[in-house]
Amino acid sequence: MVRLITHNLLACHAKGCTSNNFPLKLQDVAIEVREAEFNPDFVRGFLPRLEWKALVQAARELGDTSLPEEMPEMVDDGFLKNLHHVLLEIHIDEGAMICPNCGHTYPISNGIPNMLLAEHEIG
Amino acid sequence: MSRPELVAPPEIYYGDIEAKKYTNNTRVQQIQADMTYRALELLNLPPDDPAFLLDIGCGSGLSGEILDQEGYTWVGCDIAPSMLEVALEREVEGDLFLQDIGQGFGFRPGSFDGAISISVLQWLLNAETSHPTSSPPHRLNRFFTTLHSALRNPSRAVLQFYPTSDDQIQLITSTAQKAGFGGGVIVDYPNSKKARKVFLCLFVGGGGAQQVPQ
Ligand SMILES: [Zn+2]
Numbered sequence: 041m042v043r044l045i046t047h048n049l050l051a052c053h054a055k056g057c058t059s060n061n062f063p064l065k066l067q068d069v070a071i072e073v074r075e076a077e078f079n080p081d082f083v084r085g086f087l088p089r090l091e092w093k094a095l096v097q098a099a100r101e102l103g104d105t106s107l108p109e110e111m112p113e114m115v116d117d118g119f120l121k122n123l124h125h126v127l128l129e130i131h132i133d134e135g136a137m138i139c140p141n142c143g144h145t146y147p148i149s150n151g152i153p154n155m156l157l158a159e160h161e162i163g
Numbered sequence: 164m165s166r167p168e169l170v171a172p173p174e175i176y177y178g179d180i181e182a183k184k185y186t187n188n189t190r191v192q193q194i195q196a197d198m199t200y201r202a203l204e205l206l207n208l209p210p211d212d213p214a215f216l217l218d219i220g221c222g223s224g225l226s227g228e229i230l231d232q233e234g235y236t237w238v239g240c241d242i243a244p245s246m247l248e249v250a251l252e253r254e255v256e257g258d259l260f261l262q263d264i265g266q267g268f269g270f271r272p273g274s275f276d277g278a279i280s281i282s283v284l285q286w287l288l289n290a291e292t293s294h295p296t297s298s299p300p301h302r303l304n305r306f307f308t309t310l311h312s313a314l315r316n317p318s319r320a321v322l323q324f325y326p327t328s329d330d331q332i333q334l335i336t337s338t339a340q341k342a343g344f345g346g347g348v349i350v351d352y353p354n355s356k357k358a359r360k361v362f363l364c365l366f367v368g369g370g371g372a373q374q375v376p377q
Pocket residue numbers: 052053054057061139140141142143144
């Protein structure tokens with residue numbers, strides 16, 4: 041399963057693709073929501089690692105509008121719960137992730153993205 | 164019995180039948196569990212810190228189940244689709260990726276608090292094609308370089324593997340060092356042919372303040 045926590049960390053790794061290769065664009069995705077245990081410490085600790093704009097954009101594309109445009113300065117429990125849901129409870133089952141730079145398509149099937157590159161794409 | 168990595172590439176060797184056989188073998192389960200706990204010990208994460216980990220060559224999720232139990236959030240990757248299928252059936256919590264680690268990772272810098280790998284690196288020592296970028300040194304170099312970048316500073320990666328010679332250990336260690344890692348090899352039960360286990364214990368930055376536990 042791919043969740044947005046992982047999507048937010050993933051750039052294209054094809055040969056020579058080193059700029060404008062993040063975030064991978066989500067296409068034709070089917071999602072499934074599954075409850076996960078809320079750990080506020082984990083979510084809070086993860087904040088500095090996130091590319092906020094990319095996360096908000098991806099969440100909205102998946103129909104979740106609970107996150108504010110800008111990362112809030114005051115982090116309360118309500119916000120952390122929304123963030124927990126976006127990061128860890130929305131699973132992408134089917135679809136594809138497409139590199140905005142080189143156009144490489146990483147298909148997602150049965151919850152598993154195929155990150156394999158062709159021989160000529162290996163750096 | 165031949166070593167599996169000498170028989171066929173992992174995604175072929177671990178077809179549907181081998182993947183299930185491997186996963187359901189209680190001896191395999193016990194050994195994998197022991198090595199996962201040992202790898203976590205060597206990872207030396209701060210206690211009660213809800214870390215985000217990478218499981219390299221996660222297979223059918225034998226190590227991932229332990230990461231779940233221990234409360235870690237994790238991402239796993241493997242090149243064998245049949246193994247990942249079994250992991251899905253076993254309902255592990257981690258995100259699973261079909262990936263050839265010899266092609267390198269695309270994770271943003273500092274994504275993970277640590278990485279473990281159980282019985283995987285030996286597969287990288289076997290070239291799969293005659294293409295120059297597929298030689299073991301090339302594949303090891305891409306693997307270690309992109310892994311180093313994917314880890315936070317400081318942090319650690321602990322990779323248990325089955326080398327067949329000291330030359331292999333040397334190649335792996337020197338490639339990891341060239342990629343920027345500190346650390347080295349720890350051998351458990353060095354005098355037992357059966358129980359002997361080799362762990363490559365790699366540091367990004369200082370690898371955390373503490374010394375490698377013995
Ligand atoms: Zn690309």
